[in-house]
Amino acid sequence: MPAAPPLTDDTPRTYSYLGPSGTFTEAALAQVPEAAGQTWRSVNNVGEALDDVVSGRSVAAMIAIENSVEGGVSATQDALASIPNLRIIGEYLVKVQFALVARPGIELEDVHVVNAHPVAYAQCRNWLEANLPTHGHIPSTSNVASALNLFDSDLADAAIAPARIVSHHELQILADNIGDNQNAVTRFVLVSRSTTLPAPTGADKTSIIAELPDDRSGALLELLEQFSTRGVNLSLLQSRPIGDALGRYRFVIDADGHVLDERVADALMGLRRFSPNVIFLGSYPRADHAPVEYVDRYDDEVFIEARDWLRGLVSGEPEA
Template sequence: MEFAYLGPRGTFTEAALRRLPAAKGAAAVPLPSIPEILDAVRRGEVDAGFVPIENSQEGTVTLTVDELVGGDPLVIAGEVVLPVTFVLASAKAPAAIATVASHPHAIAQVRGFLRRELPNAVVHQALSTAQAAQRVADGEFDACVCAPFTAEAAGLPVQAFDIGDSSGAETRFVHVVRPTAPPEPSGNDITSLVVSIDHDRVGALLAVLTELAIRGINLTRIESRPTGEGLGRYAFFLDCTGHLADPRMGEALTGLRRICADVRYLGSYPRDHSDRPVPPPAGLGDTDFADAAAWLDRLRGGGAA
């Protein structure tokens, strides 16, 4: 097995990949960008990709979502949620730092620190925190925002620890493969979808949400992304609690298929989170759907109600 991940070595993505059960014993291949990782998966050059998809401070990693929404089909087979801690790494004292580099999402999570402690420093974007650290080590920039292990790997002294604006920051990473059957239900799963609706139809998005709500499926995330077809034309990225094998999820997907212009299934996979899913309302659990289906089969077979 080969997993491509957002490199170079020493990134948060590499640290999260080490926590993924499916990657145990696999070869890790660093690549410089998210599109290159996902294209390598599509072409079969690697078995899987591992990329960030959202964080608790800055929200969606749009490159990842847009690739899943609009590129050739891929599916998510797993996720890892990683707590993230940032440091300011530099061989210079803070008073001598004129330039700071990091990944845009890392910069967004330390804005308060930068405004307060380095108000005159010029901030530069890098493809990853590890690349930023290497560019500091090479003398291109004075300092970087990165993980403690990234600074250590680059041989950079840490000038300030735990500089994030939120102490509970987390980033979510996903294990992406070519289309295949999902892993078995775990009892605490997510199903990810992309739905395209008829934007000229009144209540089209409400109809999508209704297909989920009437089956007791909790929508944990909804994100609109432009289709490129003109202003006001969007596809919707959805995360729902449940698994493709669940009867109520199956009914919801067939309902969405009937009413949407397009539905792209992006996988069912275990949640990497200690919170249990919100229980469905009375009458909308999996056993309720199974009992109702068995009752209908009896009727169709001439049995008693």
């Protein structure tokens, strides 16, 4: 594939996101300053979003990677493992709040069937059972599609969708904030082909995917020790089947810190010696801006001094 022409400051940029308008993904993209005033391309799924990036149709794509209730988004994790030369350049958090919406003229007592994406439906089950105990459920492909289906069919009376959907379509909110977990948050990542690392901020995250060398007792422990012995905390560890045989897994890992931090770099080198396949997805600022905490013996200066000490031994320098 020929290289795309270099971007200049005034080059129009296209960003892909899971659409249509009104989705949580669109809300995440709205948090990206560089995307303001640029072209936003609505796509149907993660694969299409990443294909836009690989082909050069878009400079970056916003995709969901983790939910605080449901865990990791397997479609995203598997795509990042299989599509080479992609990098995460930022992460963004969106509070997940659902509303029950309907066409104008529908009241809550008129609702007998609800359109909802299965994940959204599961996160609102307690409210639905308390307020619509005899309702039926029609699964939908996305949170926004569930609402738009109300215009295409009379099979459902209402839908579970983001409340912002009423700003884009002629719908009304019958009940707001109906999620069972008021602290539910979805984590999104902005993915591009850029290999330029964001500068360390002290509040960073490094994402990788690594495979175990073989299926044996202690293999996962050895993988984790690459981080624990360097004082690197893991905020995400999720297994995904490689797919070529039973018992073969890769692990999606988020490590606290930046690849330019000595402790993180040393851990990744240890992991590279251990694992037959390590995919570096990027180092980028944490969405919550929380500084990474670690004990003093894992300071950069400690690693640098240890390397200097070894260099001195090899070169024959007298010890001080």
